[in-house]
Amino acid sequence: MSLEVHRPEGVRLQKVLASAGVGSRRKCEVLIERGLVKVDGQIVDQLGVRVNPDEVVIEVKGKRICVDDSAITVVLNKPKGVVSSMHDEQGRPDLRQFVKEYDVRLFHVGRLDAETTGVLLLTNDGDLANRLAHPTHGVSKTYVAKVTGRVAKSIGTVLRAGVDLDDGPVRVASCQVLDVAKDHSLVEVVLHEGRNRIVRRMFDKVGHPVEELVRTQFGPIPLGTLAPGVARQLNREEMGALMNEAGL
Numbered sequence: 001m002s003l004e005v006h007r008p009e010g011v012r013l014q015k016v017l018a019s020a021g022v023g024s025r026r027k028c029e030v031l032i033e034r035g036l037v038k039v040d041g042q043i044v045d046q047l048g049v050r051v052n053p054d055e056v057v058i059e060v061k062g063k064r065i066c067v068d069d070s071a072i073t074v075v076l077n078k079p080k081g082v083v084s085s086m087h088d089e090q091g092r093p094d095l096r097q098f099v100k101e102y103d104v105r106l107f108h109v110g111r112l113d114a115e116t117t118g119v120l121l122l123t124n125d126g127d128l129a130n131r132l133a134h135p136t137h138g139v140s141k142t143y144v145a146k147v148t149g150r151v152a153k154s155i156g157t158v159l160r161a162g163v164d165l166d167d168g169p170v171r172v173a174s175c176q177v178l179d180v181a182k183d184h185s186l187v188e189v190v191l192h193e194g195r196n197r198i199v200r201r202m203f204d205k206v207g208h209p210v211e212e213l214v215r216t217q218f219g220p221i222p223l224g225t226l227a228p229g230v231a232r233q234l235n236r237e238e239m240g241a242l243m244n245e246a247g248l
Contacts (some may be wrong), residue, residue, distance in 0.1 A: 010050035099204035118215035
């Protein structure tokens with residue numbers, strides 16, 4: 001342990017960890033004593049260390065822990081027919097109805113077109129939202145598309161090599177054919193960008209128009225068993241993973 005992380009006027013590290021939901025105070029003390037806790041990249045293995053939780057990065061077993069009580073991020077399973085807006089001027093169904101219980105102003109992280117369902121993140125942290133949405137950070141997005149026709153096994157090679165669209169080339173990070181039926185196929189793709197209707201335009205280009213599309217994961221946050229129209233607040237560990245993804 002380095003004294004550089006110790007702040008006599010701060011809060012005991014085990015208390016910070018317990019407040020962040022890591023576990024009981026005693027469990028957090030054990031984690032510290034085993035050398036499984038880092039503060040600003042330095043292992044802290046002695047009890048009694050105090051920190052300012054607003055000024056340090058805390059990791060437990062290599063995973064960043066979010067200690068900011070004011071930071072709220074919600075994952076929504078966006079239903080079909082809902083536009084990615086907090087207030088749609090045309091009167092179409094928007095996102096407000098799904099986050100009424102939160103008394104803070106939330107921003108949606110990127111967009112899903114009205115016909116696409118699945119993972120949409122909303123947060124009150126503007127910096128986090130901007131970083132997650134900005135293409136320079138290359139946050140991964142996973143989609144499962146039901147497309148017209150029987151796709152060839154070579155589709156993955158084609159999409160990984162890249163296809164040219166009107167606004168520039170696009171290539172997937174990975175592609176997996178999940179199922180092939182008589183008239184349609186299911187394909188999972190992972191991209192590191194989020195241009196408007198990018199998945200639909202990409203499959204149009206290779207001759208397999210999208211019939212249905214769901215985003216199943218955004219960065220480290222999966223859709224899981226979340227039902228359409230249901231939102232839940234991310235826990236502190238998930239928030240820490242998102243912050244790492246955003247380079248914060």
